[in-house]
Structure formats: structure tokens, C-alpha cells
Amino acid sequence: MGCPQCGWVHWNNPTPVVAAIVQRGEAVVLVRSHGWPETWYGLVTGFLEAGEEVEAAVLREVKEETGLDGQLGEFIGAYSFFRRNQIILAWHVIVPAEGVIVLDTNELAGYRCVPITE
Template structure:
């Protein structure tokens, strides 16, 4: 449950009540506010660049921790266009093909991951969010058992060399 305590509309205290048979925070003064607390949609890109997969390390991550390119879906944005935008923003690369890998729950971060295989070209130029990148041959890529690693596992299982 969220850490919200007060209604953002009227300032009354929030209470846990069943809404559509689910526990939700609702305004105690009954102004109509319901904090739905739904997971955020996150886009993930398994970027294939010159036959290799790009893994990147976020500035805030520990040394040696690498992952896929990710970012939040913007309002009114098509997810496939959004993942191409994220690849352009974070790596400076242009998407030439975008294919859905799958959709994965990521309860630990309160997110839903929409993962794509993105073929890209251009010159890699990291933005300020990323510290470094690695290019991994697909046959040496190893999936991890949470978050975007589930998409890596599915992509590797379906991949035709």
C-alpha cells in the first residue's frame, strides 16, 4: 500500500476501503478521490547493434551492474515509438526495427515492463543517465531471473542465429 496519508484534492485523511473488491486508499471525507496505485508502464529495449547486444550501466548502479535500456512510457505515446525514443535519448542510436518480446510484471519496483527487441544503427553516444556500456555477443548473453532479465530469456529462447 502507498505511503500517501492525505487526500490531494481536499486534504482529508485517507482510509483503506475496498473498491472493486481491491483495497485502495480513498478520501475519508468522501470527496471522491481514490488512489488506485497502479503499476507504472516501463519500456525496455534489448538493443541489437552490429550483431551484438548493448548492455548499459546507469550512473546510480554499482560497478559491474549492467542491464537493458529502459524508460517510462509517456502520456499518449505508442509503446513501440516510445522504446525507439528511449534508445535515441540514452544511446544516440536510431531504431531500424522494433519487435515486441513480451510484457512482464516487476512487482518489486511496482512496474509492468513492456520489452522490445530493437535493431539500431548509428554511433553510440551515452546520455547523462548512463555511465558505460558493453557490447555482448548474443551467444554469450546470460539472462537474469527478474525484471528485464525475463525478456532477455524469452528473446534468447526464440532467437534464430
């Protein structure tokens, strides 16, 4: 684990990631990243910034990726994503039903609002 020449140690600790189940009225907003197949959609996600509170990070990611201001709801859970060496911290976030989604097209290729009943 440590470099035998200089002693520097590389810790392979997981990276914390926030995820939001974004509720907009009676629907959930799902997003599609560039490079994903046309039929793949997922949650709003993103990395924490240095010194950032986790709760602030999830609301920031929702705002950056959808243009919507959200209200933090219930903490859903923490999940290991071993393939990417990440810990995902998920929250329920409520956004205004009448809010206009302005997608961050630098990060995302599209979105869908899926009825909660689906």
C-alpha cells in the same frame, strides 16, 4: 483506498515501462545507470510519456540513451516488476552496427556491447 474526508481515490496501478534489447551487429548493447555497481548492466528502459504510442516510446528511449536510431523488431513480452510496481514491455530493436553510441550521461554511467553468443 479513498480519502474519508474528500473522497479522492488513489489507484495504485502499475506504471508502464518500455525496455529494448538493442542489437548492434552481432552484439547487444547493455547500459549501466548511475549508482549501479561497476559490474551491473541492463537493458535500455524508460517510461512512456502521456499520449505516446508504446512502439514510439521504445525507439525514443533507444535514441535518447544511446544516440542511435533503431528499427523496431519483434515484441518480446510483457513482464511484471512487482518491486517497483511496473509493467515492462520489451522489444527487440536493431541499430546500425557502424553507428556511434553517444551515451546520455545524465541518465547513464556507461555501456557495454556484449556478443550475442555470450
